[in-house]
């Protein structure tokens with residue numbers, strides 16, 4: 294079992310307001326690691342801190358055994374980390390193709406060639422909709438586009454924030470299937486932030502439960518249905 298990402302005593306703050314109070318977790322290569330927890334406990338902040346969008350105030354983050362805590366986002370992107378933010382951040386007035394091209398820019402590689410074949414094999418609908426405006430896609434299609442854009446940089450790790458938000462359950466299940474394929478067939482690791490147990494249990498290999506800026510529980514996917522977790526999420 295190879296650890297691809299690991300944090301130890303990770304702390305981060307917005308100004309004077311500390312949000313991460315010493316986060317410890319490990320993500321295994323080629324597996325889907327899910328971070329669950331209620332609104333406002335710091336899940337999004339954790340992903341942003343890993344990506345370098347929020348500064349580390351203490352502790353460490355290691356990616357493939359290398360300390361990355363102080364690196365800027367574009368450097369992490371080049372190392373193979375990709376981030377799909379909550380709300381997807383599709384540019385509505387750009388076409389699907391142009392939105393995909395933005396994935397190249399995150400790499401600092403505006404002129405590079407888009408790996409279209411790879412992308413369209415994973416997400417066939419995007420091929421048909423190549424010239425359609427991002428803003429005219431459904432929520433589920435936008436989520437596919439956001440994931441596809443993250444794949445443009447050929448990542449080994451994808452940080453994915455609440456992909457099911459505003460998406461109908463049947464489409465969410467299709468996205469779960471795509472993510473499982475990425476992990477099983479392409480050995481891509483996924484760090485998923487998710488609040489919906491029904492979705493999480495479809496694809497999670499190992500979970501962490503976060504509360505007030507720390508991990509408070511962890512375990513295999515069979516434990517996801519624990520009364521304890523259900524209780525925590527429904528409070």
Ligand SMILES: Nc1ncnc2c1ncn2[C@@H]1O[C@H](COP(=O)(O)OP(=O)(O)OP(=O)(O)O)[C@@H](O)[C@H]1O
Pocket residue numbers: 307310312330331332333334335336337338339379
């Ligand atoms: N830019 C910011 N400046 C100051 N405080 C912030 C900022 N962004 C988030 N916070 C605060 O940090 C805390 C953690 O937010 P975060 O978004 O990480 O939680 P979350 O667990 O991802 O919740 P959600 O599921 O609602 O996204 C919240 O109290 C939030 O109000």
